[in-house]
Amino acid sequence: MSQPVVVSEGLCKWYGKVVGINELTVDIPPGVTGLLGPNGAGKSTLIKLLVGALRPSRGKLQVLGQKVWRNRDLLAHIGYCPDHDGVHEDLSGTEFVAFLARLSGVPADKANRRAEETLDRLGLADARHRPIGHYSKGMRQRAKLAQAIVHQPDLLLLDEPLTGCDPLARVQLVKIIKELGDEGKVVIVSSHILHEIEAMTDEIILLYKGQVLANGNIYRIREMIDAHPHKIEIHCDDSRALAKYLVGDQSVHSLAFSNDNVVTVQTRMPDQCYPLIANAALDNGFKISGLNSPDNNLQSIFKYLTEDRSPEGVAQRGTTGGKR
Amino acid sequence: MIPTPPSAFSVAKNFASLSLRRLRRSKLLRVVIALLFLPVLSAAIVLISGNAKTEFFDRMQEIYLRFLIPLVMALQASATVAEEVQQKTITYLFSRPIARWTLPIGKFVGLLLLNLAIICVSITATYLLVMIGEAGVTLELPRLFAGLLSTSLAACYYGALATAFGAMVISLPFAVMMTYVLVVDIGASYAPGMLKAFSMGSHLLAVAGRYQPQSGFLTSDPELSLAISMPIIIAVSLVWLVIAITWVNSTEYRTDK
């Protein structure tokens, strides 16, 4: 599938005077995509629009080439795991998942078996006959994920799927989500926890106040944030000599020393700067014991784009960091 | 392979069986049965006291029609949609390839069939206890059938009303529905003149053969009978169901409020 799975143009959703989504124009490609943003950014609103739980106030939204609102046939291709904790607490895990599987069109004679297989896959083999009301938070999350995948949908919408899970459960669920992506499913995962998204995917959409700030590959987005040059932290035995070597090159924007052995280079041209550092080590014998980029990650992207946002900044219509 | 979306009938059946299964596990079913057997208990007490008369059955029938059946149907059917929204489980249901109207209708049909069974047993038992007690009176089967018909129609009407209120009013649907029943259905049935025609309570009494029109100085009550009232009750019930269907189909139920 090379066509975008989700296409939106000028999408708006408001609740009375509160704007949830504001002129959102984005195409979501196949694969695992992280939907990122602070609380109130519009992640859940967007996901609910994608699953047809909310009607768009304005604009165009298509999922798998079809309109969403009141489109029953499309829902057969979608699996949705909501962010809230509400479940039918008196039903057992198997009953809950099997009932929803039947509503998705799985024949009654197969629904129970499929429910049990899915629950087993998610580590609920021992608990599947107990009422969900007796489950722990992590088990409930798994039960919710089970109902989303039991009918093997093409598109999975997971709204904060790791909320309330302990670290072990998080690791297991992240692994399962990545497996689902590897199986060819389209997975859109929303979270406000950056390292969770980083663990699952490199492709993100960053939302802020109902608008897209950036979308695409994390690292390409980073490259394009010109207002904040890349930082490269170099641990070297003779940092001043290294700095002297580097300062003449046009790719170096500035240098700073945090202590005798560490020099931090800021550059707007990381593709030129990294080979320069490597050449410096080779040609001059500098002993470089460490090299890292402290702000080449999602947290820094998030910080730069949300805190430094200005009309002249990079966030006019979203920074597109390359599409697949 | 993506399963084909299920038919509306099978979805409605699933909802009916889910609501019955959950009802069986909850205390509510026991409460409903206890409530519907209170007239039977009353008839037994009256029988033991040796004062059982047909008028007592008529009085019990009025209690069934004016209060008991609206109460039990409101308790169960007003939660069909409202409960799912309050528990936030509606997100699972409406993210499935189903017609939304199957939720209220499926649950309504399931609850109606169960309650009809309980109501019929209850009213028959009440009738038999009263008739056993009243010496020298033969079993008036038409009276019993009128009672069964009127209570069945009452269950159908109040179930439809509760389903509609449960779809439209998410918080306190029971209180809103009971207020409507007290003011409109019951209150209007005590009002003079043509206002009685707007009260389903009057029509249900007409089906039961208990409606007595009165003529006053300025007003006269409408002439209601089985032939007039039964189609009206069925039609109004269908109207409420259509309201429930239309509302559910067009509303976006928010669970984040």
Added chain:
Amino acid sequence: MKSAITDQKSPIRDLGYKPYDGPRLSHRGRFQVLFRRNLALAWASTLVKVDLILSMFPMVVCAVIMYLKLAAQKRGLPIKEDPGLWVFNCIFWCQIWFAFTMSLLVAAPTISADVRSGAFQFYFARPVSRMAYLLGKVLSAAVLIASILAIPGLLLAIMRVALAADGGDALTQLPLLLKTILYSVLFTATLILPAFALGALSRQPGYVQGGWAALFFLPWLLGEGIAAATEIPYIALISLPTNLRWIGEALFGVPSSHDLAWYWPTGALLLIVGCATWWVIRRLDRVEVFS
């Protein structure tokens, strides 16, 4: 703990934390916070406001009729005037519906709604006693229900005193005010405490409301029916509205159709209300705070 804060080598650095040593409200006044909060919450509901406004209409009708009767009496027409009957009819036959609806909205579902939403863990993780919690809830519901019952009755009674022919007549009618207050207080307690007792039984506000409607109306309908059929009036004592009616008839001197002395319905009512109060206090004392 003090030395841990001040000791420079300890892992807890002193960042200037100073414990609060300002004034604190007395524990005894905590219920007032809950009372104000619950009243504000109830007042925010449209249904509550509609119920309160509509409840004033019957009083207007009764006042007009009472005025016309008094005016006709002053003109010498042979109209029997019975102000006690009017106040009683206004409270029992008119205001009861609005007061019951109010108890359905503000009394029955409040405790179960708190249990369901997990509010107990916020209330009782603070120095708030179960009694303060209950008092705050009960008083807020009582204010709303009593205003539906007492205000119309008192206004009618005051109107009757104000329209008295002379000072002697006015003095004769003064006890009507006390009777109205007493009856309204008893009526309010009857509409609140059993509703709260039911609310302490279930986590589902809808079921509590249904149970309260059943408990209020079914014994009334069935109890009076069985009592009439068996000619045993004591059976009707299971009904709260029947007891209230008989007490009201005795208090206001209204002719009644039964032969029971006033202490029978009074005793039955106090027993039911007392048991309900005991039950709700016991349930609240034993409930574990859970999410």
